Amino acid sequence: MKKLLIIDFPFAGPFGNDLANKLDVLAQKIKDEPGFIWKVWTEDPEAKRSGGVYLFESEESCLVYLHKHLERLSTIVEKEEVKYYLRDLNDDLNKISFIS
Numbered sequence: 001m002k003k004l005l006i007i008d009f010p011f012a013g014p015f016g017n018d019l020a021n022k023l024d025v026l027a028q029k030i031k032d033e034p035g036f037i038w039k040v041w042t043e044d045p046e047a048k049r050s051g052g053v054y055l056f057e058s059e060e061s062c063l064v065y066l067h068k069h070l071e072r073l074s075t076i077v078e079k080e081e082v083k084y085y086l087r088d089l090n091d092d093l094n095k096i097s098f099i100s
Contacts, residue, residue, distance in 0.1 A: 008050075035061020
């Protein structure tokens with residue numbers, strides 16, 4: 001079953017194009033993660049927060065990525081400051097709205 005992962009953490013910047021230019025290599029690496037389907041990058045410069053919403057093929061691939069990403073984030077933020085949530089998808093309703 002597909003698994004949605006939502007991650008949010010404190011981040012001082014950069015944001016926007018500056019962040020995109022800095023993290024383009026990371027974005028390519030994330031794209032190649034086993035079980036990865038897509039990611040939406042999120043940011044809130046006023047609140048100084050960043051994160052993402054990810055979709056993975058399975059809970060297993062989601063958890064493997066989550067642990068890898070938490071390790072990566074530990075170099076810039078305290079573990080307890082990272083908020084993350086795993087969610088199941090309702091495929092029947094998603095077929096109506098946009099995801100198959």
